[in-house]
Amino acid sequence: MLTLQQYIQEVLFRQRICVVPHIGTFSIQHFPARYNAGAQTLLPPRDQVVFTQSWQDDGSCLEWIALKENLVPAVAQRKLEKYIEEFKEALQPGQALELPGIGKLQGDFAGNLHFHAEELPVDPADLPITPIQRQEPAAPFTPPATTPMAEEPPVPPVSAPVEPVMTEEEENTLEAVTEGSIFKWWWAVAGALILLGGLAAWWYIGRQGGGNTPASPPAAPVTADTTQQAMPDSSLAATPAAPDSISYFIVLEEFPDSLTAAKKTAKRQAWEQPVVMIQRGNRYKVAVPVTSLPIDTTSELQAKRSKYGINKAYLEY
Template identity: 60%
Template sequence: MILQQYIQEVLFKQRVCVVPQLGTFTVQHFPAQYNVAAHTLTAPREQVIFTQQWQDDGSCLEWIALKENLVPAVAQRKMEKYLEELKTTLQSGKPLVLPGIGQLQGDFTGNIHFHAEILPVEQESIPITPIQRQETKAPAPAPQAPPPVTMPLEPMMTEEMEDTLEAVTEEGGFKWWWAGIPIAMVVIGLATWWYVSSQAGSPGPQVQAVNTDSIKAKQLADSIKAATPVTPPPPDTLAYFAVVEEFKDSVRAARQTAKRQAWKQEVVMYKRGNSYKVAAPIRSIASDTTAELEKKKVYFKNNRIYLDF
């Protein structure tokens, strides 16, 4: 069955595989786990999980179209046929084996059960012995005796030193007024400077220079811009589209347009008649339309692209 191949290829490449009208497969990663009671470390592993909830992202239709080289409309009918065959197989109760993934099996209530494939070799748990840290206490320092208290020594003075000290004290009382003369001179100088400064006139107004270089440069740029001729577009230029895909449903067309834009492809969506088209806009002269069409076929790798004027 071709859907089995689709699940195998897309699941392990994108880690998520959506099967419309069936469910979603996901590869889930389980990190390493440490068992505190058994002191063992379980290695990390990955397991495939299935849920019946799904949201069509267009991957299945695109895969079938590329696999069988079909246009989207034909690929849609093919996908619906494959899905009917898959649901019929599950409703019969027969298990559907997915090699390397597991198996699906339906029941009479319409539910689908998934049994993941068990690997033949499992990684053993690693025993880990905890390390007990022993703390060593430092011995208490021995008590030290306080330093002996030393009494300050009083200086000894002779009779000659006492006579000299008394003479200096008596003379210092009569010469303190000599220190006031320098202070008075400083005060008189500051008062004179303030008086002279107050009598001086304020400076005259300053004339601000005008930067004429910037004005001349601006005038020169304006004259060059006015003299530059504007080249009009060629009279026979055409604007048209290279249609890559065509849909009857606007939602599918919008989803495919967003997907191609995410692939850095310059495409737009527009409606023409009863269909929605995903196309690349082109602007060229009339004689280059054939060459532009060949370029788009090579760029999109699709020989069914056609031009729409």
């Protein structure tokens, strides 16, 4: 049999916050490390469970009961009311209700609830810190004197290249080859110049003759037939335009802070529900994006209310 104690223990350590309708809100707060000057120790960071009687129902408890017992939202709501009544009966004045792993909850005659949290396990122990005494700096290190390096032997000068000695017969042969090469180059240059001159004369004559070509007569103006355009298309005017689809949101829940809204969105997405988080002003909302015809918005809203069991769902454009 399910109890609210199981719900508090399971949801609190998974989401670090748990809301019990008509009872209050449990949350886990993180306290950073602090220094104890008297004992000269550094206390490690820790987590502690905190309870407050203020609450804002986010629907988590109802959904948890419906999921655990496989119930529809209407039946799960009656189960939730029954569990809350049993929880309140266990908090009679002077009696303490044990929450395993969390603490004790006790009511008084004025209707107030007092919570005594258990110490959550912490792995690191207190670290002792001892004062550090300043020491005088050591004398600077003086490197030993280095011995002078031996001088390198002088590099011998590079001798100039020696010009080869040719005989008279070799010199005459070289001059004959050089003169023949120069003569052949002059003939090649003269031929190239004659070819370029011929091309320039041909281009100039062609340009002078092309200037006397008579201009073509202007084209006759084209008269556009506007008879077809002037006549309205009565068949198109009589055809009504089909209505377009619109996109909007069906808001399931809304919250004043983004952290709660993001947790709620992630939880519904884990249940494979196609929801997103949107912001309107200073309110954060969990909504389902919908695209339909304008005439189908009411039916879509009723379908989403029946599917998710939230009668307060409304449209948001």
